[in-house]
Amino acid sequence: AEVERIEAIFQQASANGVEGLEHLTGAQARALEPGLNAYAAILSPESGLFASHDYMLALQGEIEDAGGSVVISTPLERAEALPGGGFTITAGGEGGATLTTRLLVTAPGLQAQDVAARIAGYPAERIPEGxxxxxxxxxxxxxxxxxxxxxxxxxxxxxxxxxxxxxxxxxxxxxxxxxxxxxxxxxxxxxxxxxxxxxxxxxxxxxxxxxxxxxxxxxxxLHGKGEPQPDFQLRGREDHGMDGLLALFGIESPGLTSSLAIGEAVAERLTGD
The missing domain is CATH 3.30.9.10 (D-Amino Acid Oxidase, subunit A, domain 2)
Known part of the structure; x- marks a missing residue:
């Protein structure tokens, strides 16, 4: 059964364009890593460690170079759609702030359901259980x-x-x-x-x-114990009925390593670019 599961991973990874994958026998795997106990394995030479903090600092630098800002300790208290399009956002934290934006993307991880509930007019029945x-x-x-x-x-x-x-x-x-x-x-x-x-x-x-x-x-x-694991949820107008809003739910691992691809999908959904 475990060999069937890793074979399914091999097929999915190949379909996703992962390069250099190899099937290994147990003996071949032990030749690479002598202390390993394995009957069969997949070698993925393109896999490696991800320096997450360095990555986030690099993204912050690119955002700031483009004239944007990264603001922390500023929780969203409320968002409301404007009659002519866009949103007004009330943020908390030290000093607080009220912002107006044309587009709104929410991706707060563990607080995704709570944040969606703070958006006026977001249908409660369309917020997935977390x-x-x-x-x-x-x-x-x-x-x-x-x-x-x-x-x-x-x-x-x-x-x-x-x-x-x-x-x-x-x-x-x-x-x-x-x-x-x-x-x-x-x-x-x-x-x-x-x-x-x-x-x-x-x-x-x-x-x-x-x-x-x-x-x-x-x-x-987005799933409880014993339930099937769904994919990431990027919910737009077709789901909640609100223009200019994309709400992300269930962005767990590998959300960090796939974050650039997720960002591209978000931009395409909201702007068509």
Whole structure:
């Protein structure tokens, strides 16, 4: 069953234009990463680490060079469509502000449903139900065991616990998936035993007691436990009936790495460019 799942990934990745993919036998995979336990694998030489903070700083620089501004700590309190088109936006935070804009794009992740509800006239029945999917990570004490990213077959609703060697050369494992009701970013050290059991499926040589709690993240999911995972939702006039508004829901992983493509789709939907 796991071989069938990675074969489906291979076919989808090929259809999406991912280059250089190769099927590997278990022996071929172990020749590349001797500590790995694998029956079959896919080699993706184009995959790698993503320096997210550097990327965001680069985007901020491009926005500011084009005359735009990046403003933080300014929560949206209300938005209302204007009779002649566009929107008036009331923002909170220190000082607050009232803005007028021709187009409005909302992409606030975990707060997507709350923000949509703050837009006057947005139909409540068209706001999809949201769920908080929490995942935690553990860091390895000691030398990183693999040079490449190691991804076991995905679990239902998420990528599942995988391995990466971060930009500092340390090994990190995660995330798991637990649905939660509130934003809680704590990491329970007791989950190390659960992680050890899972990790030893693909790395039998994991030393006892070598994992330490690292960090947690929460993803804005549109599906609950046991439900099929939908794609990103970009909802425009045909959905909510409001000109000039595109509301994004469920932009979880890989929303960051696909953000430029999402931005292009948003621009095309709103302007046709």
């Amino acid at each position: 769920h908080f999917g929490k995942g935690v990570y553990f860091r390895l004490t000691g030398k990183a065991p693999f040079e490449r990213l190691i991804y076991p077959p995905p679990i239902p609703g998420a990528l599942g616990t995988h391995y990466r060697k971060d930009l500092g050369g340390q090994a990190v494992f995660g995330p798991d998936l637990v649905y939660v009701e509130t934003e809680d970013y704590s990491v329970d050290p007791a989950k190390a035993a659960e992680f050890e059991h899972y990790i030893r499926r693909f790395w039998p040589g994991l030393p006892e007691g070598a994992l330490t709690p690292d960090y947690a993240g929460i993803r804005p999911k």
